[in-house]
Amino acid sequence: MENSFQTSFIPKKSIVTTSVVRRAPTKLIIIISVGFLVIVLVTVGGLFLYKNYLLKQKAQLSSSLVSVRDYFDKDNISELQLFDKRMSASKQILSTHTVLSPLFSVIGDTTIPAVQYTSFDQQTTDKGFFVTMQGVAIDYKSVALQASVFNSSKGRYFKDVVFSNLSRNSDNYITFDIDFSVDPSLLSYEKDNQLQKSIPANNQNH
Amino acid sequence: MKSFIPILLLVISVGLFFVVVEPLRRSVSDLGGGISAYNLALSNSTFLQKTEDGLLEAYKNIKKEDKDRLEHFLPNTVDNIKFILEVERIANQYGMPIKNIKFESPVSASGQKAQADSAKSGLVISSDPKASLPYGNFSIEFDTEGSYSSFLLFMKDLEHNLRLVNVKKVSFTVPNGKSSGNSSSSLSGDQYSYSLSVETYWLK
Numbered sequence: 001m002e003n004s005f006q007t008s009f010i011p012k013k014s015i016v017t018t019s020v021v022r023r024a025p026t027k028l029i030i031i032i033s034v035g036f037l038v039i040v041l042v043t044v045g046g047l048f049l050y051k052n053y054l055l056k057q058k059a060q061l062s063s064s065l066v067s068v069r070d071y072f073d074k075d076n077i078s079e080l081q082l083f084d085k086r087m088s089a090s091k092q093i094l095s096t097h098t099v100l101s102p103l104f105s106v107i108g109d110t111t112i113p114a115v116q117y118t119s120f121d122q123q124t125t126d127k128g129f130f131v132t133m134q135g136v137a138i139d140y141k142s143v144a145l146q147a148s149v150f151n152s153s154k155g156r157y158f159k160d161v162v163f164s165n166l167s168r169n170s171d172n173y174i175t176f177d178i179d180f181s182v183d184p185s186l187l188s189y190e191k192d193n194q195l196q197k198s199i200p201a202n203n204q205n206h
Numbered sequence: 207m208k209s210f211i212p213i214l215l216l217v218i219s220v221g222l223f224f225v226v227v228e229p230l231r232r233s234v235s236d237l238g239g240g241i242s243a244y245n246l247a248l249s250n251s252t253f254l255q256k257t258e259d260g261l262l263e264a265y266k267n268i269k270k271e272d273k274d275r276l277e278h279f280l281p282n283t284v285d286n287i288k289f290i291l292e293v294e295r296i297a298n299q300y301g302m303p304i305k306n307i308k309f310e311s312p313v314s315a316s317g318q319k320a321q322a323d324s325a326k327s328g329l330v331i332s333s334d335p336k337a338s339l340p341y342g343n344f345s346i347e348f349d350t351e352g353s354y355s356s357f358l359l360f361m362k363d364l365e366h367n368l369r370l371v372n373v374k375k376v377s378f379t380v381p382n383g384k385s386s387g388n389s390s391s392s393l394s395g396d397q398y399s400y401s402l403s404v405e406t407y408w409l410k
Contacts, residue, residue, distance in 0.1 A: 033212040033215035036215070036219045043227050044230065047227065068255070072254070077258070079265075093370060100361060101358065101362045118379065123375050124375065193366070
């Protein structure tokens with residue numbers, strides 16, 4: 001006959017089982033926490049070592065940069081900068097520089113023998129090159145002939161040519177005023193300079 | 207007591223992480239950035255060294271005479287007296303005496319005059335556009351006399367002088383005796399009187 005009589009209310013078996021279940025998580029938590037601490041400590045050590053390595057590298061690079069900086073000679077750099085500044089300023093000036101000599105040459109070529117200029121006044125402004133002259137001609141026909149020369153291909157460099165104040169003077173000559181502007185291409189320094197250089201070369205060829 | 211130890215270890219670990227690891231990580235990261243900048247600067251400096259060497263080589267290959275010519279073309283200072291003497295020397299070559307020389311001091315010509323004028327009038331004026339240029343202008347006006355052929359040669363010489371000269375204004379009149387027979391002028395028939403305004407440049 002089965003003995004189902006219970007002598008005590010304390011469940012002995014269950015007590016043993018419970019004590020095993022409680023110990024396992026405690027151990028695991030300890031292992032995890034110790035592991036976590038070890039990881040943190042290793043990370044601290046690693047970072048500390050890496051930081052020291054980087055500091056040394058930075059110091060090396062810094063000294064390399066100092067030696068490279070010493071390589072650049074300040075005087076040389078200043079000299080090069082000044083030369084560069086002078087070159088670019090010269091180019092800037094030459095690009096807008098003009099000469100008046102070709103103007104006199106073209107005026108000489110376009111003047112007919114019956115006309116003489118008695119005064120010349122030239123002004124350079126931001127708007128261009130303006131010339132005012134006074135002249136004397138033998139007769140009105142000569143003035144008209146001179147005007148036609150200005151309108152021909154010979155006078156292509158002269159724009160807005162205006163004859164004014166025509167009158168006969170005491171010597172029976174015709175006096176007049178003339179105003180015009182000058183084509184800037186005639187006064188180009190670069191063009192004139194090239195022409196000046198080509199003249200000796202041509203002379204040598206002949 | 208046993209359960210207290212893992213909690214203590216965890217607290218220490220977390221504390222170490224926030225107090226030591228994180229600041230260390232940040233400083234290491236900053237250091238890494240700094241080192242990258244150093245490396246970039248070093249590689250740039252290598253490029254700059256090569257560029258400087260190339261430029262110096264090119265500069266040394268320019269003849270000294272050419273460098274001197276360029277310096278004479280655009281000098282470091284206005285040297286106005288030297289410029290006037292140079293114009294006079296060229297004019298004398300063609301027997302054309304220089305008279306009535308007028309010029310403004312280079313400083314007042316380049317902006318201070320405008321500032322003084324605006325201060326007097328109390329007006330605010332825009333700054334001189336020439337002030338921003340890398341070069342300055344110096345103008346002189348003078349009168350001279352001579353034949354027309356000498357004047358043409360003088361003009362050519364002046365315009366192709368080594369120090370760049372810009373002829374801004376020219377005016378001359380034929381003496382009365384030449385055109386109308388009235389010999390009231392002191393100049394002989396082929397001698398004209400000229401007024402010129404010329405300017406030169408210098409590097410600021």
